[in-house]
Amino acid sequence: MLKNLKFLVCPVCKCNLFKKSRTKLYCKECSSHYEIRDGIPILLPPNLEEFKVLEAEYHDKEAHHYGEINMIDSYHVTHYIDKYLEVVNTLDKDSLLLEVGSGDGNVANLITNSGINVIQSDISFEMVNLAKNNKVNSRIIYTVSDAENIPCKDNSLDAIMIVATLHHLPSPKNFFMEARRALKPGGLLIIGFEPNSWPYFIFYPLIRFVKRLVRLDSFVNSKHSGVSIGDSETEGFSYSDFQLFLNQSQLELVKIQRIWFFLGYIHTALSIINSKLPSDKTLKIPLFVQKFIINIDEFILCIPIIRNLCWHWTLVAKKIN
16 A cells, blocks of 8 residues: 555645555645545545535445446447557556546556556545456556546656546536646546537437336336436537637647447437346347447548537547646
8 A cells, every 4th residue: 555655645735645544644734634445545635525425426326337337348339448548558668547537447457558557546435446346457556536636746647548537527627737737748638438519408308308208217117326417417528628628728639539420329228228127138239230330430420510420539638848
């Protein structure tokens, strides 16, 4: 545990932490104290706002259903995970990568560059504990932390990766500013699977109307408790939103990828259906069908105007100075 403290600092003042006891850390500078639970430091700032508390509580409850409902092991998901992990796997030996919103640890466990030190962080203790129990790499460090109060020193990180988490934050702008602070010059910000904005104004309202019309929830019991406050309040992101965040934080866009066209409709429908079914009866798309639709989607998403109707974005940005 002590060796991991060289990578972590107080989330409030960004000063060094010291081990007070087997279950306590403290910061001499601001006198903040933090719990260590099951070997995991809980580095959340005092007086965490209610939005974030609710996010943590939801994901604590849903930790063991998350991957199943979101089909994170399916080819049409891992195909795109592999694409942004190509960037991660090119990092130099002994690079330090922070994964924000690491969930159950699935993505970090797919990193093939064994020379990278990885900090896996999530606001949910249960998610981090699940990731720790699924650990496949001895160089992974675990912490519970807030994405808008990163517990790392200024200019200390070679890369930050955040996957399907940005839309769960009350202030994405604050995260971008924190990312710039913590990244080294030349450091990379890798953002994966963030939702486009258009479905939140067109598709999802239609789905909610149909669910009410057929009274779906009255006929079946969900195996999870609904959606998190982040999912319920987000409006997704447009291309111009990302341009604004990058400009405000003075990060430079390296590349952006548009993900899913037809697969967005299919994946969303299956997620809704599978959330109502027993785990042994969940529906899956045959592999050859997934590959076929991916090829069609990638062709469609090369067409101007239409390409902005993608379902998700992945982008890589860089800190210049």
